Amino acid sequence: MTQSTKIIRYVSRRVFQGVPIIIAIIVINFFLLNLAEGDAVDVLAGEAGSATPEYMAQLRAKFGLDQPLPVQLLVYLKNVLALDLGYSFRHDMPVSDLIFDRFFATGLLMTCTILLAVGFGVLLGLLAAMQLNTWKDAVITVFALITYATPLFWVGLMMIVVFSLKLGWLPTSGMENVAAFYEGWDRAKDIAVHLILPTITLSLFYLALYTRMMRASMLEQYGQDYVVTARAKGLTERRITFVHVLRNALLPVVTMAGVQVGALIGGSVIVESVFAWPGLGMLAFESLFARDLNLLLGIFMLSSILVIVVNLIVDIIYCFLDPRIEVS
Amino acid sequence: MSTFWQRYRRNKSAVFGLAVILIVIIMAVTANFLYPFDPFRLAGKPLSGPGMNGFLLGSDSLGRDVAAGIVHGAKTSLLIGLIATLVAVLIGIVFGAFSGYYGGRLDDFLMRVTEIFQTIPSFIFAILLVAIMKPSIVSIVIAIAVVSWPGVARLVRGEFLALKSREFVQACHTLGMSDLRIMLREILPNCMSPIIVIGSLMVATAILIESGLAFLGLGDPNIMSWGFQIGAGRTMLRSAWWVCTFPGVAILITVLAINLVGEGLNDALNPRLRERI
Numbered sequence: 001m002t003q004s005t006k007i008i009r010y011v012s013r014r015v016f017q018g019v020p021i022i023i024a025i026i027v028i029n030f031f032l033l034n035l036a037e038g039d040a041v042d043v044l045a046g047e048a049g050s051a052t053p054e055y056m057a058q059l060r061a062k063f064g065l066d067q068p069l070p071v072q073l074l075v076y077l078k079n080v081l082a083l084d085l086g087y088s089f090r091h092d093m094p095v096s097d098l099i100f101d102r103f104f105a106t107g108l109l110m111t112c113t114i115l116l117a118v119g120f121g122v123l124l125g126l127l128a129a130m131q132l133n134t135w136k137d138a139v140i141t142v143f144a145l146i147t148y149a150t151p152l153f154w155v156g157l158m159m160i161v162v163f164s165l166k167l168g169w170l171p172t173s174g175m176e177n178v179a180a181f182y183e184g185w186d187r188a189k190d191i192a193v194h195l196i197l198p199t200i201t202l203s204l205f206y207l208a209l210y211t212r213m214m215r216a217s218m219l220e221q222y223g224q225d226y227v228v229t230a231r232a233k234g235l236t237e238r239r240i241t242f243v244h245v246l247r248n249a250l251l252p253v254v255t256m257a258g259v260q261v262g263a264l265i266g267g268s269v270i271v272e273s274v275f276a277w278p279g280l281g282m283l284a285f286e287s288l289f290a291r292d293l294n295l296l297l298g299i300f301m302l303s304s305i306l307v308i309v310v311n312l313i314v315d316i317i318y319c320f321l322d323p324r325i326e327v328s
Numbered sequence: 329m330s331t332f333w334q335r336y337r338r339n340k341s342a343v344f345g346l347a348v349i350l351i352v353i354i355m356a357v358t359a360n361f362l363y364p365f366d367p368f369r370l371a372g373k374p375l376s377g378p379g380m381n382g383f384l385l386g387s388d389s390l391g392r393d394v395a396a397g398i399v400h401g402a403k404t405s406l407l408i409g410l411i412a413t414l415v416a417v418l419i420g421i422v423f424g425a426f427s428g429y430y431g432g433r434l435d436d437f438l439m440r441v442t443e444i445f446q447t448i449p450s451f452i453f454a455i456l457l458v459a460i461m462k463p464s465i466v467s468i469v470i471a472i473a474v475v476s477w478p479g480v481a482r483l484v485r486g487e488f489l490a491l492k493s494r495e496f497v498q499a500c501h502t503l504g505m506s507d508l509r510i511m512l513r514e515i516l517p518n519c520m521s522p523i524i525v526i527g528s529l530m531v532a533t534a535i536l537i538e539s540g541l542a543f544l545g546l547g548d549p550n551i552m553s554w555g556f557q558i559g560a561g562r563t564m565l566r567s568a569w570w571v572c573t574f575p576g577v578a579i580l581i582t583v584l585a586i587n588l589v590g591e592g593l594n595d596a597l598n599p600r601l602r603e604r605i
Contacts, residue, residue, distance in 0.1 A: 020440070021443065021444050021447055024444045025444065025447075025448060028444075028448075032456060032457075032460055035460055035461075036460045145584065145587065145588075146580070146584060148584075148587065149532065149536075149580055149583035149584035149587055150576075150579075150580050150583075151536055151539050151540060151543075151555075151558075151576060151579050151580070151583075152540070153540065153543045153555075153558065154558060154572070154576030154579065154580070157558065157562055157565060157572045157576070158572075158573065158576070160565060161565060161569050161572075161573075165565065165566055262447065262448070262449035262450065263449070263450065263451070265449045265451075265452060266449050266450060266451025266452050266454075267451070269451060269452060269455065269544070270451075270540055270543070270544070273544065274562070284452065284455065285544060288455065288459055288544065288545070288546070289545070293459070293460070296455075296456060296459065297456070299452065300448075300449075300452050300453065300456050303449045303452055304447060304448050304449060307447050307448075307449060308447060311447075
């Protein structure tokens with residue numbers, strides 16, 4: 001069997017493994033929905049002010065809420081697989097449309113965050129490992145320890161105090177200056193300026209994580225036999241570090257970047273609500289206050305699926321990066 | 329015990345962390361003595377700066393004492409952090425022990441369940457659980473425990489897998505001990521060290537999750553907490569920076585100290601795990 005067919009088999013097996021997890025998440029979602037007090041009809045009746053019991057029973061029959069639970073579960077599964085995540089009565093829109101509208105903002109924030117956190121994390125970890133036990137290493141380690149322990153929302157608020165309120169350099173909230181009607185490059189620049197604080201806030205925690213991981217990973221690789229061999233054949237330390245050790249040390253950091261996506265989504269709820277960044281996290285925050293459970297569950301489901309997909313992609317990248325990985 | 333303390337003492341930052349934790353614990357225990365009044369009580373002039381009008385750390389927009397809130401909030405954070413971690417560790421031990429000890433189909437099934445819970449984005453799941461169960465101490469503890477047990481389950485499973493084929497366990501089998509007794513009395517005590525280490529680090533994470541929930545307005549409405557203080561103060565950020573700043577410093581110091589203690593315990597209890605982050 002050639003390498004490429006092996007990889008295709010591996011990928012399809014991994015896709016197949018993801019399916020039961022997605023179904024399990026949908027089932028969990030369904031039970032959470034049923035655990036909550038009141039159903040969609042109660043919400044509707046509450047919105048309308050009053051409703052007769054007969055009318056409510058009629059509505060329940062219309063939505064299939066009078067059916068036994070297993071039947072409801074099957075209908076729910078079918079709906080979700082058809083990308084129908086239910087209806088948000090607050091926004092008077094299908095949940096999937098609402099989520100789709102907000103997806104770009106969150107995607108932008110998360111992509112910038114991952115790039116910043118992985119990039120600087122690798123750099124700082126590398127620096128700390130190369131300058132082991134010097135003051136630089138100590139400073140980087142202490143920085144990582146402190147950021148690791150700081151609540152994201154607090155960092156965000158402190159950044160607003162310093163950079164927006166005291167110094168007046170950056171905007172406090174939102175994604176763009178809507179009143180200015182910017183277009184083209186001006187608009188992109190405006191969004192970029194608004195993006196700075198949320199991205200730095202969200203990336204700090206992961207920056208700390210990747211720095212610690214990269215440092216540990218580098219140190220582990222330095223102790224391997226192949227480094228001794230490289231030294232014995234007279235390679236310079238610089239060459240050993242950048243050509244041999246760095247590439248191997250990067251592997252666990254790549255995996256970690258995939259695993260952390262779930263946590264990143266959770267962090268974006270907090271950061272987006274601090275900076276009023278109009279993404280999925282902000283939508284989740286709003287739906288909490290509006291008691292819009294359908295919407296909250298939709299966001300939860302989408303983010304779970306996103307985690308599965310990203311992990312799959314990371315696994316695939318991984319088996320290209322490291323030919324030693326068992327694909328069969 | 330004395331050798332344990334000697335090994336722990338070698339890590340200076342861990343000793344520092346322990347000292348800080350002790351201060352926070354003393355603060356929490358003596359909260360009713362230091363500030364005998366309800367921290368939600370209007371104590372004086374609203375939006376007084378630190379040191380003004382008899383407020384050590386200022387007051388918020390409703391005239392609540394920030395320092396009183398921090399001292400009473402210490403109780404909440406530590407309590408929720410500890411209890412949620414205990415519950416999570418218990419769930420994790422049950423899952424991991426059965427999985428690792430029996431192996432086979434049961435192991436496949438339990439690990440699949442663990443994997444699902446590990447995949448779900450934990451903070452959003454916690455938000456959802458608290459929102460559905462209505463915010464209260466109990467629902468917050470349940471939510472944090474439900475999202476944090478998978479790590480323990482994996483750790484315990486690994487330990488049980490490694491220990492179950494050792495001679496002392498085989499000796500127990502030949503003595504006719506029941507499986508449950510072997511698991512509880514023989515294997516479990518032998519893997520307590522890594523469980524204690526991971527548990528101590530989980531307390532820190534639990535405190536961070538709790539403060540995040542309270543910040544979003546999902547705290548118990550009758551109990552003062554650091555996250556709630558920051559959430560309540562954020563609209564007044566421009567005129568009263570101190571309302572958000574000091575509770576945040578309290579979270580930072582506490583979580584940092586717990587992490588340092590966790591690392592110290594790691595060094596002292598299992599030197600072979602030292603490279604683990």
